[in-house]
Amino acid sequence: MGKFTEDDLKKDLETKEYEYGFYTDIESETFPIGLDESIVRAISKKKEEPEWMTQWRLEAFKIWQSMTEPEWANVHYQKPDFQNISYYSAPSKKPKYDSIDQVDPELLDTFRRLGISLDEQKKLAGVAVDIVIDSVSVATTFKDTLAKKGIIFCPISEAIREYPDLVKQYLGSVVPQKDNYYAALNSAVFSDGSFCYIPKGVRCPMELSTYFRINQAGTGQFERTLVIADQDSYVSYLEGCTAPSRDENQLHAAVVELIALDGAEIKYSTVQNWFPGDKNGKGGVYNFVTKRGLCETRAKISWTQVETGSAVTWKYPSCILKGDDSIGEFYSIAVTNNYQQADTGTKMIHIGKNTRSTIISKGISAGHSQNSYRGLVKIHARAQNARNFSQCDSLLMGNLCGAHTFPYIEVENKTAKIEHEATTSKIGEDQIFYCNQRGIETEKAIALIVNGFSKEVLNKLPMEFAVEAQKLLEISLEGSVG
Amino acid sequence: MELKEKFISSFLAVDDYLNEGSLVHDIRSEAIKNFEATGFPTKKSEAWKYTSLKALLRDDLSIFPKQEATVEFRDVRKYFLHDLDTYKIVFVDGQYSAFLSTTTHEGMDVCLLSSALTKDKYKAVIENYFNQVAPQHGLNALNTAFAKEGAYIYIPKHKEVDKPIEILYFYTGAESALMLQPRNLIVVEENAQVQIIERHQSLSEHAVLTNAVTEIFVNQRAQVDYYKIQNDQAQASLIDSTYVKQERDSVCSVHTFSFGGQLTRNNLNFYQHGEHAMSIMKGITLIEGKQHVDHNTLVHHIAPNCESHQDYKGVYDDRSTGVFNGKIFVEKEAQKLNAFQQNNNILISDKATINSKPQLEIFADDVKCSHGCTIGQLDEDALFYMRARGINEKEARGLLMYAFANNVLESVKIPELKKRINRIIALKMGVKIGFDL
Structure with missing residues (x-):
């Protein structure tokens, strides 16, 4: 055997590295950019997940690799580079600012106008807060009340560890891993989200909200939500918040699954106000979300959403009306301004007998934005006496924006009753004139008219949300006219 | 090959x-x-x-x-x-x-x-x-x-x-x-x-x-x-x-x-x-068996002050399938526009299918655009009313369906043609429509 030289050693090391493949340090707070199997494993390990969960993620990852990004939506954007994203980053424990004076005054102004309390403002902007903040004690009280009723409300990572049976049974049952490109991606790399279980016959005494979630740490860009309402239970769930989120993550691909068992009712409300990019359409969040609910017999799922943020939105909260006599509802307001693009709507799949669905969608476009409603109402051959009512109204401000409607109606049963109507209009000059004459300035008048236009949907929001959402609409459309 | x-x-x-x-x-x-x-x-x-x-x-x-x-x-x-x-x-x-x-x-x-x-x-x-x-x-x-x-x-x-x-x-x-x-x-x-x-x-x-x-x-x-x-x-x-x-x-x-x-x-x-152009598109679809009818319409509004009307009625029996795919496209120059689209359907049989997709793509703000689409059945009350007055069920259904399609038929401007189509509809429904047009 020859002499072992330095060159040989070098060579050896090179091959060695190759042999072991890419190495990920799971202790680090932020993972290196890129996505491969080892990253998926590392996320799973970081979350201390059991083996079945890791396998489930890997399965999703394999499916994702074989898929291509969908292009059918009526939006145009620079495709994200999936190998240029870090898929896990621990929420930073260090506050961003030491005092509220350091926060961007523009942001604070928005907070003030939305009527958010000072403490909450601090929290939202990432200012270090004192121990004696109300919501913490409130949260603890809430937690007790919920526990007494047997309601489980916790981060999904905790649920995977604590309630594996429930998670195993329902995770991916409504949105399977292979459902679509972004759902597959989410299934592989989701970092956290909420889990909620309402036991049989329990009426959840309060609006569950991410505001008061016990583990408030950053939700991450790949959120996974699973809500299970057992027989004859009721829950109202609020997601998001009206305050503008200055999030640095460009791509958000969340998955929400709702399961309403026999006689249960789930009300899911969303207010989305991610960073929409600046006035010239630079930057902004891509929001590609899959939301779907499954209704068993006599169950009801109601989606309410107010979408004002994100540069690109691609979202279709849907209901599968599997059980007889089940009900699906969808109420939506989508506002786009500047260069925002939204392609949003719903799918109502009627499978059971005597199923009913209602769709009310209000689109408001201003600036250079494009706003599309895309919906599907499908009545299966066995869905006797299905009933659907859809209404899609669009409001246009200025002639640089666009409003589009793409409703799909597929009916295979003769007893179905379907009504669909859509209108497009603008704010009448006479309406504005009327307001001006009575001393209401144009900007205020527009806010008034827009609020009236959106009333049907705003009414469906829980009260405190509705007040904020109303103000939010006003702010979103600021400067869009005149 | x-x-x-x-x-x-x-x-x-x-x-x-x-x-x-x-x-x-x-x-x-x-x-x-x-x-x-x-x-x-x-x-x-x-x-x-x-x-x-x-x-x-x-x-x-x-x-x-x-x-x-x-x-x-x-x-x-x-x-x-x-x-x-x-x-x-x-x-x-x-x-x-x-x-x-x-x-x-x-x-x-x-x-x-x-x-x-x-x-x-x-x-x-x-x-x-x-x-x-x-x-x-x-x-x-x-x-x-x-x-x-x-x-x-x-x-x-x-x-x-x-x-x-x-x-x-x-x-x-x-x-x-x-x-x-x-x-x-x-x-x-x-x-x-x-x-x-x-x-x-x-x-x-x-x-x-x-x-x-x-x-x-x-x-x-x-x-x-x-x-x-x-x-x-x-x-x-x-x-x-x-x-x-x-x-x-x-x-x-x-x-x-x-x-x-x-x-x-x-x-x-x-x-x-x-400018001021007016487009009218109307249709009656009345099919049975395994027939398939697909209406794919487009109105492209390029100039301002125009109008368009679409009205399509469909009655589907047996295993027939119907498709309505209507699109109204409004360019941003096409202001002061009035566009209307209507699609009504009746399914008679359990095996019949209808797929409807009325679309609007609008880039102008000062427009009035609307579309409506319905799928439903004949009004049971109306049917009962007629039966109570001695009209047999088949005839009553025929009359109701005839009435359903009538506002499309009404706008036919050649009387002989109208009569001819009337006769075809009556024949299809197996009823004698006793009034002459």
């Missing part, structure tokens, strides 16, 4: 044989290239999501019949509006039948496309209008490449045509597996008025596939009233693409009555290039 390749390779021979001069030759060569690039539409394409041509496009289809066929007047008499004096342009298996036709060159041209394409006299019109509005891809390109016959109608300025023009295509079925490519060119000059009735009729039970393309140019203040009657044999399929270009103050209405055929696909497209 696949059908597509077969068609492409047969093009050279056809082109030689037609020998039409450089202008048309260039158009055809370009078209076959486009067809080669785009091919036949598949269900993957959004516009063909609900209609599959797969079963129809068999490899033994041929474009031209090998032998000439003739028909006797008494065999086809019933397809003419015989109680009405009309101009007639009649084709049998794609060939012009001089014996059945009544054409004219007096003050206007109601004649053949083949002569218009070859004679110098028509060169200017062909240059300006032929193949100018139909987009050149897929089936349209195929038609452009091979179409050698069809109607050519030219109405000069201020001419009000004294009687309706009938365009009839008969298929004898002497040869099976024909894919015919009729092509119509209709130019209506300033302030002129014309009524046209188009019908495709198969005379046997042999399968036939027709890929028709019609281009209509409606110039300033002109008025065109167009009726399409589709009541064909159960083995006949029709893909009918119509493109209408409208100038200012013009009015064009197209009524489509789809009562028969195996597969019927209507592509009806309006392009409004001038």
